[in-house]
Amino acid sequence: GENVEQHPSTLSVQEGDSAVIKCTYSDSASNYFPWYKQELGKRPQLIIDIRSNVGEKKDQRIAVTLNKTAKHFSLHITETQPEDSAVYFCAASKIGGYSTLTFGKGTMLLVSP
Amino acid sequence: EAQVTQNPRYLITVTGKKLTVTCSQNMNHEYMSWYRQDPGLGLRQIYYSMNVEVTDKGDVPEGYKVSRKEKRNFPLILESPSPNQTSLYFCASSSQPTARPHEQYFGPGTRLTVT
Numbered sequence: 001g002e003n004v005e006q007h008p009s010t011l012s013v014q015e016g017d018s019a020v021i022k023c024t025y026s027d028s029a030s031n032y033f034p035w036y037k038q039e040l041g042k043r044p045q046l047i048i049d050i051r052s053n054v055g056e057k058k059d060q061r062i063a064v065t066l067n068k069t070a071k072h073f074s075l076h077i078t079e080t081q082p083e084d085s086a087v088y089f090c091a092a093s094k095i096g097g098y099s100t101l102t103f104g105k106g107t108m109l110l111v112s113p
Numbered sequence: 114e115a116q117v118t119q120n121p122r123y124l125i126t127v128t129g130k131k132l133t134v135t136c137s138q139n140m141n142h143e144y145m146s147w148y149r150q151d152p153g154l155g156l157r158q159i160y161y162s163m164n165v166e167v168t169d170k171g172d173v174p175e176g177y178k179v180s181r182k183e184k185r186n187f188p189l190i191l192e193s194p195s196p197n198q199t200s201l202y203f204c205a206s207s208s209q210p211t212a213r214p215h216e217q218y219f220g221p222g223t224r225l226t227v228t
Contacts, residue, residue, distance in 0.1 A: 043219035043220065044156070046217070049216070102172075103148075104155060105155035106155045
């Protein structure tokens with residue numbers, strides 16, 4: 001089955017800095033890679049996703065890049081703000097039918113004012 | 114309002130006492146899943162269901178049962194809970210493949226403590 005590794009487990013940055021979270025996956029057939037954000041005491045929510053036919057996707061201050069050859073993908077947050085503090089999960093899956101969405105173990109991002 | 118609901122939100126119980134955590138969604142989603150979240154382990158899938166009467170094991174199914182008799186409901190059953198099942202549980206649902214094929218809509222979570 002799919003295995004998703006996520007690093008770092010914790011990341012502390014100053015407000016305004018950039019943050020990068022990296023994930024690797026094992027199943028070369030995976031072609032859908034979402035990122036979820038979980039604020040303290042709340043449920044995970046999808047913030048951005050990317051399909052394997054795209055190398056990069058941006059949505060305001062967040063972006064995701066994908067390197068299919070190396071089987072890794074990354075979340076980039078620019079101009080971080082205190083409200084970006086949360087746990088971020090990457091995941092991998094296959095489009096079509098239903099396949100298990102395999103999550104990484106999460107990264108706790110702390111943005112200090 | 115589109116949502117996934119879970120009940121109860123908090124539960125403290127004793128070893129061996131059967132319990133059920135309910136999950137319901139009002140988005141007509143076919144796919145539903147149960148996850149448990151533990152510190153340092155992330156979200157691990159317990160069971161999932163592709164449709165009514167179709168369920169399958171996820172990564173950590175031992176000690177759990179599910180059923181899918183109706184499209185909207187997907188209860189999680191712990192027949193004989195043990196302390197290692199103390200965890201935060203999330204139910205999630207998702208639609209058929211669309212532009213975001215597997216966007217999981219999560220319920221609010223159920224914090225379970227087994228003593």
